[in-house]
Amino acid sequence: MINYLPSQHDFSSKQCQLRLIGDNSIANLINQGQKLLQGRSDSAKLDVEILLCFVLDKERSYLLTWPEKLLSDEQLHYFLPLLIRRIQGEPIAYITGIKEFWSLPLAVSKATLIPRPDTETLVELVLEQYKDSQNINCLDLGTGTGAIALALASENITWKIDAIDFSPEAVQLAQLNAKNCKLAHVNVFQSDWFSQVDSHKKFDLIVSNPPYIDCEDCNLNQGDVRFEPSSALVASDHGFADIKHIADMSRRFLTSQGKLFFEHGFEQGHAVRSILLNLGFEKAQTEQDLNGHDRITWATFP
Numbered sequence: 465m466i467n468y469l470p471s472q473h474d475f476s477s478k479q480c481q482l483r484l485i486g487d488n489s490i491a492n493l494i495n496q497g498q499k500l501l502q503g504r505s506d507s508a509k510l511d512v513e514i515l516l517c518f519v520l521d522k523e524r525s526y527l528l529t530w531p532e533k534l535l536s537d538e539q540l541h542y543f544l545p546l547l548i549r550r551i552q553g554e555p556i557a558y559i560t561g562i563k564e565f566w567s568l569p570l571a572v573s574k575a576t577l578i579p580r581p582d583t584e585t586l587v588e589l590v591l592e593q594y595k596d597s598q599n600i601n602c603l604d605l606g607t608g609t610g611a612i613a614l615a616l617a618s619e620n621i622t623w624k625i626d627a628i629d630f631s632p633e634a635v636q637l638a639q640l641n642a643k644n645c646k647l648a649h650v651n652v653f654q655s656d657w658f659s660q661v662d663s664h665k666k667f668d669l670i671v672s673n674p675p676y677i678d679c680e681d682c683n684l685n686q687g688d689v690r691f692e693p694s695s696a697l698v699a700s701d702h703g704f705a706d707i708k709h710i711a712d713m714s715r716r717f718l719t720s721q722g723k724l725f726f727e728h729g730f731e732q733g734h735a736v737r738s739i740l741l742n743l744g745f746e747k748a749q750t751e752q753d754l755n756g757h758d759r760i761t762w763a764t765f766p
Contacts, residue, residue, distance in 0.1 A: 488540050490516060491531035497547055504551055511550055518560045519543045555688040566615035570641050575633035577696045578688060579611035582753040583673060586727050586760045587615045589751055590671060593723060593762075598622045601665070603717065605657060605672035605710055606630070608696060610638030610650065612671055617647040626667075628655040631695070657706075658713045666719045673727040674706040675699040703729060704739070711739050718765040725762040733758035 486492045497512035505511050513524055519535070519542050520526065535543065549559050557563040557578045563570050565579035566587060572578055594600055600620065604613040604627040613627035627642075627650055629635050638652045655661060677684060677697045684690070689697060699705045707726060714724045724745065728736050733750035740748045745763035753759035 484544075488535040488537075489531065490527050490533050490535070493535065493540075493543070494527070494531075500547070500551055504553070511556055512547070514556055514560065515543060515546045515550065519546070553687075553690065555691055558691060563609070565609075565611045566618065568611075568614055568618060568641075568645050570609045570611060570614070571637055571644070572609055573633065573637055574691065575631055575693060576608040576637055577673075577692050579609055582755070582759055583611060583727055584615070585751060585753050586671060586673070586725055587612060589760055589762065590616060590669065590725060591619055594620075594669065597668075599624070600669055601667045601719075602626070602669040602671065603661065603667045604628070605670065606674050606696070606706075607638050607652065608634050608673070610641045610652060612673065613638070613650050613652075614641060614645055614647050616671075617642075617650045618645065621649065623649065625650045626661070627652045628657075628661065630654070630656050631693070634696075657710060658717065661717065663716075665717065666722075667717050668719050668722050669725070670710075670714050670718060670722070671725045672710055674710060676703045676707060676728045676732060678703040703732065704735065707732075707736060708739055711743050711745070715743065715765060720766070722765045723762055724765065725760060727760055728758075730757035730759060733761055736761040737763070 484496050493516065494509065494512050498509045501508035501511055513527055516527060517524055519539055546559050550556060555578055557572045558574055561571060563572045563579050566584055570579060600623045602616060602623055602625045604625065607613050607627035607629045610627055613625050617623060617625050627638055629638065632654055635652055635654045642650045642652055653660065675697050676699055679698045707728065711724065718724065726736055737748040737750060740763040746766050748761065748763035750758050750761040
């Protein structure tokens with residue numbers, strides 16, 4: 465139980481009790497919320513500001529301009545349960561139901577992974593390799609929210625992009641995001657990897673952020689991943705089963721000189737390159753993410 469100093473505003477759940485002192489002003493709520501989140505979040509103040517913006521339906525600039533603005537009792541009672549959820553570790557994206565990726569506001573749910581900035585590294589590499597290329601056929605395997613497919617589609621209106629996911633809930637969410645982002649040239653459908661992909665179709669480019677975490681990995685009990693679907697995180701064979709399957713099957717669907725891009729764990733770069741080279745791919749190379757960790761490996765199919 466978290467105890468804060470007693471005042472006129474209390475809110476309780478089974479695991480947490482908040483007692484906030486002072487008024488309902490934006491400045492006071494940011495200050496007290498930040499204190500409550502210290503040690504529980506690396507971005508305590510930002511988290512509180514995002515939740516306030518969500519409750520008030522305002523931009524962050526509003527918080528800076530009107531710090532003395534008082535929340536109504538109704539707004540306060542909307543805000544406090546959200547703050548408790550964040551204190552208990554639930555990711556901000558699941559609380560608000562939205563996450564920005566590649567400047568696209570994407571709806572998220574507990575049926576999908578939360579899009580992460582590191583995945584933008586994959587988008588950047590693809591765009592670098594296919595600069596000014598038109599009419600590219602692209603396949604996004606395990607699309608989740610549709611983040612990668614929609615980011616690529618937003619940069620290339622001539623590209624034809626298929627995006628698949630095994631989860632029907634994820635497919636519905638990606639379809640909603642494609643509609644909301646007005647990216648109609650992304651075709652989202654349900655498939656267990658390649659099972660529902662037209663066997664006669666060839667792709668210039670295949671991208672995937674598949675499950676790649678070992679089921680014994682201790683990180684599964686830490687941070688945001690505690691709340692994310694394990695089916696989108698965990699793979700057998702020490703995290704390599706899906707990567708191996710996709711790499712093998714991709715050879716049937718790639719055009720000559722087509723490219724396959726994987727996002728993977730920070731210690732898996734060497735192994736993924738070996739998997740690709742042993743399957744006949746060429747020029748396998750690994751790129752680092754924003755934190756300097758191996759994150760994206762790609763290769764060309766001869």
